[in-house]
Amino acid sequence: MSTTTEGFKTELIGVTTDPFVWEVTQENVARYAAATNDTIAPHASGDLAPPVYAIVPAFQALGPTMAEVIPPELIMMGVHGEQDFRFHKPIVPGMTLTTTAHAAGVTQKSSGVTVLVKGETRDQDGDLVVEQYMTSFVRRAEGATDAGQEPPDHTFPEELRDSDPVAVVEQSFDADQTFRYSEASGDLVPIHLDDDVAKAVGLPGIIIHGLCTMAFVSRVVIEATCPEDPTRLKRLAVQFSKIVLPSNAITTSVWKGGEADGRDVFHFETLTDAGAACIKNGLAEVAR
Structure with a gap:
């Protein structure tokens, strides 16, 4: 409706x-x-x-x-x-x-x-x-x-799926992840902290903050593209597409794209263990 x-x-x-x-x-x-x-x-x-x-x-x-x-x-x-x-x-x-x-x-x-x-x-x-x-x-x-x-464009180039990713990494969350993240970030939205509130708005329970998931994925991107100097990461963009539960594992795949303004360009996406793409159209630009 x-x-x-x-x-x-x-x-x-x-x-x-x-x-x-x-x-x-x-x-x-x-x-x-x-x-x-x-x-x-x-x-x-x-x-x-x-x-x-x-x-x-x-x-x-x-x-x-x-x-x-x-x-x-x-x-x-x-x-x-x-x-x-x-x-x-x-x-x-x-x-x-x-x-x-x-x-x-x-x-x-x-x-x-x-x-x-x-x-x-x-x-x-x-x-x-x-x-x-x-x-x-x-x-x-x-x-x-x-x-x-x-919103600025960061669309995933579908032709990259025909090539092998440079990294595929699985990660999992801790049972208290949303509580720790809320304290550190200041994001106290109750759907991340209270099962009853989350269920009242139609969610299956507490969900992981999107930006917490993005932070997890950023570590994968850095370790795949610029582990010796994380400050080389100059742009990081995502689309949040599905919810993530604390019980989910996530798998991020990173592909090497082309270049832009003298930077190396990488594209990535993240799937939950339920097969849902929770992050789409991921883009990272890394200084050389």
Whole structure:
């Protein structure tokens, strides 16, 4: 059943939020790495932030910006559709990061509406550290007016399936994964913490945070493409396509693509042990 609305606030496109400030410490970096089972040495020690940690200093700017655009009655119909990080400087302890965000686009699709928000995170010197695009997909919504830009493209090239992947890695989650991730990330949405709440909205129970799954997958990508220097990872983008349960194992396959702007391009996807593609259209760009 579709919900027709013209309440998406396209007039907010381009309006920048107040800045959100975050202090990067060795402790909170190491806690995030531990919460995502990241064993890459500089991540685990807290000396270098894992790539998906970049959501932590930005979420308090991105989340409210997204919520302002979507009509209140449709908020619960929204799911995290895509995430696209662009890394300009490594995040390390001692940084004071300031993030601003703005709505970048609203697009009517056949089965719902996408809302795109862009965030920019800068350090204490004003240097750009991370750009990120967060896309929410509001299921079954209709009647929105297209405005702004669509989410950046990171489509998987289907012809790569005829070649062997450079890596195929299976991972599993811990029973308390969502609780540890919630504490380290600040994402306290109850569907990740309370079985009764999750079941009340039609889920089989607590589900893994999409960004936690992305963090797991980022470790596979780094170990397959730039294990000697994780800072060579310059872009990481995914589409979240199916839920993941704490009991699921996931398998990520990584393929070598071409090149772009002097970087090596890799594509990846992740399947659950139930055979569902939980991450599609994965893209990584790695500096040479």
